[in-house]
Amino acid sequence: MASHAPHYGPRIFKHRLQAPRLPLGALIAPLVLLGAWQLACLTGLFPPQVLIPPSGVARALLDMAASGELQRHVGDSLHRLIIGFIIGALAGMAFGATMALSRLTEAALSPLFLTLWQVPVIAFVPVMVMFLGIDEPFKLAVVAIAAFFPMALATFDGIKGVPRNWFEVAKIYRLNVFQLIGRILLPATVPAVLTGLRVSLTRAWVVLIAAELLAADSGIGQMMEMGRQLFQIDVVLAGVVVIGLVGFMLDRGARWIEAHASRWRTA
Amino acid sequence: MNDWLSRFPARVAVGLVVPALLVLWWQSHSSPSLSTFAPPSSVGTALVDMLRSGDLARDTLATLQRAFTGLAIGTPLGVAVGIAMGIFKPLDRLLGPLLHALRQVPMIGWLPLMGLWFGVGEGTELIVISMSAFFPSMLNAHAGVAQVESRYLDVGGVLRFSTAQSIRYILLPAAMPLVLTGITQALAFAWISTIGTELLTGAGSGLGVSMAQAQMQQRLDVMLVVIGVTAALGFIINHLFRRVRKSALRWQPSVQ
Numbered sequence: 001m002a003s004h005a006p007h008y009g010p011r012i013f014k015h016r017l018q019a020p021r022l023p024l025g026a027l028i029a030p031l032v033l034l035g036a037w038q039l040a041c042l043t044g045l046f047p048p049q050v051l052i053p054p055s056g057v058a059r060a061l062l063d064m065a066a067s068g069e070l071q072r073h074v075g076d077s078l079h080r081l082i083i084g085f086i087i088g089a090l091a092g093m094a095f096g097a098t099m100a101l102s103r104l105t106e107a108a109l110s111p112l113f114l115t116l117w118q119v120p121v122i123a124f125v126p127v128m129v130m131f132l133g134i135d136e137p138f139k140l141a142v143v144a145i146a147a148f149f150p151m152a153l154a155t156f157d158g159i160k161g162v163p164r165n166w167f168e169v170a171k172i173y174r175l176n177v178f179q180l181i182g183r184i185l186l187p188a189t190v191p192a193v194l195t196g197l198r199v200s201l202t203r204a205w206v207v208l209i210a211a212e213l214l215a216a217d218s219g220i221g222q223m224m225e226m227g228r229q230l231f232q233i234d235v236v237l238a239g240v241v242v243i244g245l246v247g248f249m250l251d252r253g254a255r256w257i258e259a260h261a262s263r264w265r266t267a
Numbered sequence: 268m269n270d271w272l273s274r275f276p277a278r279v280a281v282g283l284v285v286p287a288l289l290v291l292w293w294q295s296h297s298s299p300s301l302s303t304f305a306p307p308s309s310v311g312t313a314l315v316d317m318l319r320s321g322d323l324a325r326d327t328l329a330t331l332q333r334a335f336t337g338l339a340i341g342t343p344l345g346v347a348v349g350i351a352m353g354i355f356k357p358l359d360r361l362l363g364p365l366l367h368a369l370r371q372v373p374m375i376g377w378l379p380l381m382g383l384w385f386g387v388g389e390g391t392e393l394i395v396i397s398m399s400a401f402f403p404s405m406l407n408a409h410a411g412v413a414q415v416e417s418r419y420l421d422v423g424g425v426l427r428f429s430t431a432q433s434i435r436y437i438l439l440p441a442a443m444p445l446v447l448t449g450i451t452q453a454l455a456f457a458w459i460s461t462i463g464t465e466l467l468t469g470a471g472s473g474l475g476v477s478m479a480q481a482q483m484q485q486r487l488d489v490m491l492v493v494i495g496v497t498a499a500l501g502f503i504i505n506h507l508f509r510r511v512r513k514s515a516l517r518w519q520p521s522v523q
Contacts, residue, residue: 028360029360029361029362029363029364029365030365030368033364033365107278108281108282108284108285109285111282111283112282112285112286112289115498116498118498118501118502119494119497119498119501120458120462122459122462122463123462123475123478123493123494123497123498124494125466126466126481126482126490127487127490127494129482130485205373206373206374206375209373209375210373210375210463210467213467214466214467221376224379225379228382231383233380236379239376239379240372240376240380243372243373243376244368244369244371244372247372247373
């Protein structure tokens with residue numbers, strides 16, 4: 001369509017017609033920014049108590065990695081994330097599937113579900129601290145709840161989205177319940193469930209960081225909170241970098257799985 | 268089959284069965300002497316108390332004010348930056364990588380850093396809330412401008428529109444649905460991060476602050492009242508804006 005663009009169009013839209021730029025070009029702007037940041041710190045524009053240069057953040061990361069502190073915090077956070085996520089995701093899938101099973105279960109469960117869905121997960125944190133304390137079960141529960149809701153909704157939508165005539169095909173082939181689940185429901189709901197998986201994984205990560213900021217003895221959030229209390233700007237900045245990187249990789253990983261697991265659809 | 272379920276009263280009754288069972292279980296396991304697991308009736312008492320003392324009204328107003336101040340800062344900035352980045356490619360190249368890198372960090376994760384820089388208080392809370400409103404507004408506005416169908420721009424070219432005219436009459440109206448989607452998301456994000464920052468910083472008054480205090484005082488009833496109010500307000504804000512969005516886009520036949 002773009003090839004029909006008349007030549008007297010506004011100049012600023014010409015970029016639409018250009019070939020995609022080199023990936024190398026994408027690196028220039030961030031490198032310039034990093035350089036400006038470094039320079040601003042070295043020239044004393046910001047005192048080191050306020051902002052440390054990127055090299056300082058890198059040094060803090062390397063120091064913490066050398067002492068094993070970084071690996072311990074990241075490991076603890078990821079461990080919580082994975083265990084809590086598995087619990088929450090499985091429960092969410094089971095709940096979503098139950099809700100989608102019949103109109104009766106939908107009518108019985110969806111009002112409660114949709115009401116609770118309105119509550120920001122972070123608002124459950126104080127209640128859970130009260131009942132579970134601030135130890136491991138609390139953090140797992142927070143992650144599980146964050147994962148539960150998007151997973152339940154995605155599973156419900158996925159199953160509801162299966163065309164009615166596929167069930168008729170199943171009836172014609174006289175599939176039993178297990179065959180129906182294994183051959184039709186599971187494959188048909190995989191894309192929706194994987195999208196729910198990605199959404200709930202990133203949400204669970206955010207809520208876990210919040211929970212660790214609030215109350216924890218280890219983990220990346222606690223590392224940052226301790227850094228804040230001790231005025232260690234390098235530790236706090238390193239924490240910001242690490243949670244950003246982990247969040248980014250979780251999202252990318254989930255997207256990769258999403259793209260590859262539904263490849264059969266186009267095949 | 269199941270036709271009785273499509274009738275309104277029957278559906279409501281079925282929907283109430285599970286919550287009623289939960290409340291029954293709660294009632295049977297709670298005791299009035301225990302504030303950590305107070306009976307359901309005490310939630311009603313707490314609500315009346317909090318309404319009468321004016322605490323609830325004060326906290327709700329403080330939270331709403333904070334959320335909407337953050338929105339008022341973050342959303343226009345986000346929409347403006349997003350549209351500017353969508354129109355001027357060099358700006359996109361300059362700011363895009365930085366903004367996308369910053370976006371990877373969960374908003375709550377900025378709290379310790381902002382706390383160090385600006386102290387734990389109102390300013391820090393507002394910055395984090397504004398940031399959480401900024402990003403969805405920016406991303407959607409950017410996408411809205413960048414995804415304008417090129418044939419619309421071709422029409423502008425045929426009509427010999429100036430750049431300003433193309434922006435005013437083609438780009439902005441075409442980007443409108445996504446801009447409004449961005450604002451819808453910004454509302455939800457700002458609301459959640461308001462509660463979250465209040466809970467974590469505990470500064471001033473607000474629903475999150477009173478939730479944190481109730482946790483320290485082991486008052487389940489107060490907590491549940493606040494959670495209920497939070498959920499209800501979030502729902503109402505979202506619902507109202509959906510109607511605004513719908514009426515703002517009524518000229519677009521394809522938008523529901």
